[in-house]
Amino acid sequence: MKRTVPTRGLAVGAAGLLLAASAFAPATAAERTAAATARYDCALKFDGQDDTAAAGQKYADESAMTMQLQVPTVVSPGQVVSLRGTAALQLSEEMDMAEGYLSTVEGYSDTLSVAVTVNGKTFTHRANRWQTGKTALKSPFVVKGGVTFPTFTVPANAVGSIKIALPQNNVVDTPLYPEYSDVKTVAFTARATASGSMGTYNYDVACYQPTPTAGVIAEIPVASAGSAATGNSGKSSSGGSGSTGSGSAAASGSASDPLADPFAAALTEGDDVLSADEQAAAQQTAQQNAVQGVYMPAWALILLGAVATGAACGYALLTRYRLGILRAALDE
Structure with missing residues (x-):
C-alpha cells in the first residue's frame, strides 16, 4: 500500500x-505584475550529433514561452527603469518519450530579451543571463527561472506609452543553421543539459515564432511633462548594456494557448492595456505614493x-x- x-x-x-x-x-515604487505567452518553435542539437546524418531531417518542436514581469504603473520622460520577473518555457510533449532515460534538464540563455517600443520605434533589450533550475522530466514539461534586465532610460521626448513585449524574431543568429534549421536568425538561443540513465547530453537550442506575434507583456503610460511618476530607478545610461537597436515595431497577432499555469496568475494580452481613465488614476496614485508612501x-x-x-x-x-x-x- x-x-x-x-x-x-x-x-x-x-x-x-x-x-x-x-x-x-x-x-518598492508603484508597480504591477504583467505577463504574456506566445508559441515558439525550438530546434535543438546535442553535442557530437552527426551533421551529415541530420541532413534532410530538420524539425522544430512546438513550445511556448511565458514571461511575467514587475513593471512600473506609470513612467516619466528621463526616468530610469528596471524590469525583473520570471520566464518559463514549456517544451514539446515529445520530451515525454525520453522519460525513463533522461530524468532532469537544466539550461541557460544569454540571448533572452524583450522588445521595447517607444514613440513607435522598437529596440531589443537583452536580459541578463537567464538560468533555469534543475527540473525533473514530467508532463507538462516546464523549465523556468528568474529573469532580470539592465536598466534603461525613458527618452526625454517619450509620449503616450511604452510597450514591453516577448522576444521577437530576427534578433540573434542560430548556431543550428543550416543543418538543423531552415531559419537563420531566431528570437533567442540557449544551452541545455539533460541527464539520466542514458548519460548526460548537452544541447544547443534555438527558438523562433512560427507566426510573428506581438506578445505584449505590458503597456506602461508615460506621464505628461511636469507630472511626477514613481517607478523603478537606478544608475544607468539610456538603453543599458543589454539594449540594441532593431527595426520597426513588432507585427501584431494573436497569442497562442497559455502554458499549464506556470505562475499563480497570468494576464492575457488585453488585460495589460490601461484605458485613459485608468492611466489618469495610475498617475494620481503614483504621485500620492511618492509624497506620503503607503x-x-x-x-x-x-x-x-x-x-x-x-x-x-x-x-x-x-x-x-x-x-x-x-x-x-x-x-x-
Missing part, C-alpha cells in the same frame, strides 16, 4: 515565514507571520498524530 506524506501544514508554515520576512523588505507597520506583518507559522506547526503535529493512529490500525 502506497503511503503519502501530507505537506499542506509545511506549506502553510513556509508561507507564514515568508510573510514575516517580508516585513523587513524595502518598500506602508503596513512591520510589527503587524511580523505578528501575522508568527500566527500563521504557529497554526501551521499545530496542523502538522495534528496530522502526524492522526497518521500514527492510522498506521497502528493498519498494523493490527
Whole structure:
C-alpha cells in the first residue's frame, strides 16, 4: 500500500515565514505584475550529433514561452527603469518519450530579451543571463527561472506609452543553421543539459515564432511633462548594456494557448492595456505614493507571520498524530 506524506501544514508554515520576512523588505515604487505567452518553435542539437546524418531531417518542436514581469504603473520622460520577473518555457510533449532515460534538464540563455517600443520605434533589450533550475522530466514539461534586465532610460521626448513585449524574431543568429534549421536568425538561443540513465547530453537550442506575434507583456503610460511618476530607478545610461537597436515595431497577432499555469496568475494580452481613465488614476496614485508612501507597520506583518507559522506547526503535529493512529490500525 502506497503511503503519502501530507505537506499542506509545511506549506502553510513556509508561507507564514515568508510573510514575516517580508516585513523587513524595502518598500518598492508603484508597480504591477504583467505577463504574456506566445508559441515558439525550438530546434535543438546535442553535442557530437552527426551533421551529415541530420541532413534532410530538420524539425522544430512546438513550445511556448511565458514571461511575467514587475513593471512600473506609470513612467516619466528621463526616468530610469528596471524590469525583473520570471520566464518559463514549456517544451514539446515529445520530451515525454525520453522519460525513463533522461530524468532532469537544466539550461541557460544569454540571448533572452524583450522588445521595447517607444514613440513607435522598437529596440531589443537583452536580459541578463537567464538560468533555469534543475527540473525533473514530467508532463507538462516546464523549465523556468528568474529573469532580470539592465536598466534603461525613458527618452526625454517619450509620449503616450511604452510597450514591453516577448522576444521577437530576427534578433540573434542560430548556431543550428543550416543543418538543423531552415531559419537563420531566431528570437533567442540557449544551452541545455539533460541527464539520466542514458548519460548526460548537452544541447544547443534555438527558438523562433512560427507566426510573428506581438506578445505584449505590458503597456506602461508615460506621464505628461511636469507630472511626477514613481517607478523603478537606478544608475544607468539610456538603453543599458543589454539594449540594441532593431527595426520597426513588432507585427501584431494573436497569442497562442497559455502554458499549464506556470505562475499563480497570468494576464492575457488585453488585460495589460490601461484605458485613459485608468492611466489618469495610475498617475494620481503614483504621485500620492511618492509624497506620503503607503506602508503596513512591520510589527503587524511580523505578528501575522508568527500566527500563521504557529497554526501551521499545530496542523502538522495534528496530522502526524492522526497518521500514527492510522498506521497502528493498519498494523493490527
